[in-house]
Amino acid sequence: MEYNTSENNFEQCMKCTVCTVYCPMLAVNPDFPGPKQAGPDGERYRLKDPSFYDEALKYCLNCKRCEISCPSNVKIGDIIQKARLDYSAIKPGLREFALSHTDLIGTAASVIGPVVNDVLKLGAVQYAMDTMMGVDRRRTFPEYSRERFTLWFRRNARAAQEKYSRFVTYFHGCYANYNYPKLAQDFVKILNALGYGVHLMEKEKCCGVALISNGFRKDAIRGAKKNLKSIREAVAKSEPVLATSSTCTFTIRDEYPHLLGLDNSDIRGSVMMATRFIFNLIDSGKAVLVFRNDYRHRIAYHTPCHLEKLGWSIYSTSLLKMIPGVDFVMLDSQCCGIAGTFGFKKENYQYSQKIGEGLFRQISEAEPDMVATDCETCKWQIEMSTGFKVENPISILADALDVEATIEANAALGTEAADK
């Protein structure tokens, strides 16, 4: 008699309850049933009758810390997010639309960038958004850039890439494109210094994380399919697809198949964080980074939830530690509370700030010159809540890099390799 284990992931739960200990929301909000109850336990009831769906599942941050803690490999966060998409009766409104359609809003805003920034800072506008849309007035908005990264790239960098013989494809994401092109420029700077040309995707759409969490499944699938097509084209040319945002990377790798039902198994291994790619190059002796001697900073590193789930913070932190002048402080891995668009919503603001309290305190006590993290929304949350400046590790590496020396060293490495 041969009997295998259950094919129903939720049935693999052993009820050990360790996930509830790691849930940041449950600790601050007793109205949230917690990952075990909302996930595998609730799933049995929803299978019996969808009316058992509990709207309190909207409090799930999708941080996936429950999944990391689970010894039985139950995809608790996925079960909850999927239930929200499948059963929630709450239809997304204007606020959800505006917060999640980043490409649309970003394109519009970047055309009139500075105006939007000023308008968003007006008390009256913040008050109106708060009362009419439910976007919390205490929240600081990321500024929109005057020139989108893609535009800058086309004007200033694209032609220069063709002199390289090796390429990577860059998934810049919405934030680097519309709000903070410097991050994307820093990425190009480092990759070029390492001897790699940078291609952009044929057509890049928002990864869709905000669409998924705000209930726009169809829009998310549409964008994801376009992204997968472009990623496949890049992978067909043997180019890895690198990103500087942990959430974009995580969404493309894991949420596409788990929540949107899109098979990405052929390209999943080629999509990764830029820091992982760079670290592996250095670790295997295929490249070197040479840093300036005058770079001196105390840097505290915060692990974004989705990078924790990917298990890849080690790459970012190892690179930062390679910079001779860096006084490195590792912060405890805990959720900052913002969870993408979640923390922008008025009713969630108090939970966001309460979840982040411990992290904010630790940062203040560490007194760093800046905080490093791989996620843009963590950056907004920490900057707003602590006043400390936050940078992506890629930007820190770029600032600390001795570009000329790095180019020389890698050229020498290339010759050496050729000699062998």
Place this chain on the structure above:
Amino acid sequence: MKGNNYDVIIIGGGITGAGTARDCAMRGLRTLLVERYDFTSGATGRNHGLLHSGARYAVTDRESATECIQENMILRKIAAHCVEETGGLFITLPEDDLSYQALFASACKAAGIDAEIIDPKEAISLEKSVNPSIIGAVRVPDGAVDPFRLTTANVVDARGFGAEVLTYTEVVGFIRDGERVVGVELRDNITKTRSRKYAGIVINAGGIWGHRIAAMAGATVNMFPAKGALLIFGHRVNNMVINRCRKPSDADILVPGDTISLIGTTSSRIPYDEIDYMSVTPEEVEILMREGRKLAPSLGTTRVLRAYAGVRPLVASDNDPSGRSISRGIVCLDHEKRDGIPGFITITGGKLMTYRLMAEQATDLACRKLGVRKSCETASTPLPGSEKKAKKKEAKRVFSMPGLGGKAAVGRHGGRNGRIDNSDRNGASLVCECEEVSVGEVKYALQELDTRNLINLRRRTRVGMGTCQGELCACRAAGLMANGCTAKALEDLAVFMNERWKGMQPVAWGETLSEAQFTSWIYEGVCGLSRFKEKKGGM
């Protein structure tokens, strides 16, 4: 002798006894119901929970089929909170004879069962889990019925009409006046004290154990112990009942029941002296898994929670070794006529589905003998919790509130759910997370539903019936019941956990084995529960 005299004493706290107690009490009889352990601790608590349409018996046993469909329609009305109107399918697999379908459909029609031959494709779209290779399908008005709830509701109502109810009270002898039975000698199985109760009529509703009770009174009722084994799956695999369209055989019914699905049954003759020691053999598990996968292939990759077996209380009337060709018909014995024992009635045979009719027949006979002229009203009076308005109102109230716990309880208690106090955070907090049983619900069961130990509590609420099989809830419930970690609570806990393991052991592979191992670490390793030796009689 005030307080010890009744019009009728009913022996047996299964569905038949509970239903008879309700009927007697409704007709104004001074009624006493005695049960040696807990309600539903016999065959009532060990069956499919199938609300038969009667289709299964249409070809082989017209009388039973007709009774079934009539009672089916009655239970939908009077026991709405115990019934799920799922509908059912009789499927023909490629290995089955499709010509049986026409015979089956016409036999259903003759019995008054609304059976409709449908396109197999339609059947697949109605019930996603069904074997996609089916070549035929008939749709019938099957459903699911929760025997625990049904029994509880009958007991609650009997009490409401003035009946007295004693659990853990066993009949150890009959009091005679000449040949006439005039009362019973009782033993309290907890305190071991004895007492005597008198009545004009004593009704034996002991199911398979009725054979022994009758013998005690000097009558011979030969019961035919046919064991049936079933498996419980971890979640609702199917939402309609799935049957095989062929002559009744092994493992050909898959029933969705509350949060789970049930496959069964096997059928094998067992010696009478084994009826108190049922266990499921590896061969039975093999048959159930093999045949079950033919009904719904996904059963093969679904977690199995536990296995259990019951004994069909059939009255032996021929020598069929399988026990299947025997009629499920009701047997109501007037021992005065049959054996010259006035004052004694046995109601047996039948099945869960026809309990109400059995109760009606037994009560009619008792009333005739007592000279009481009052007609039966159980077919039209809803059971407590199933009153249409109250149930709807309660569901509306609870489903508009956030959280899960209260919602699951509405299914269990219907309109009476309002008696559960979940108003504060403590009352609303969950004791059993898998089945969403709150502190308030446990307290309600303790106060109003004859709950003396954890096993009783499980039958009243579903505590410990879920995926974890008591791993998390048992200690919480034990603490709540005993008001702390007392020796009695620990002993109760040990009995309960051993009873849970007994059902898991035959299917201990995969996740169920891991879970059992984890549970044993907690209770033995952390709590040192193995210090408490299991006492016999974990009922």
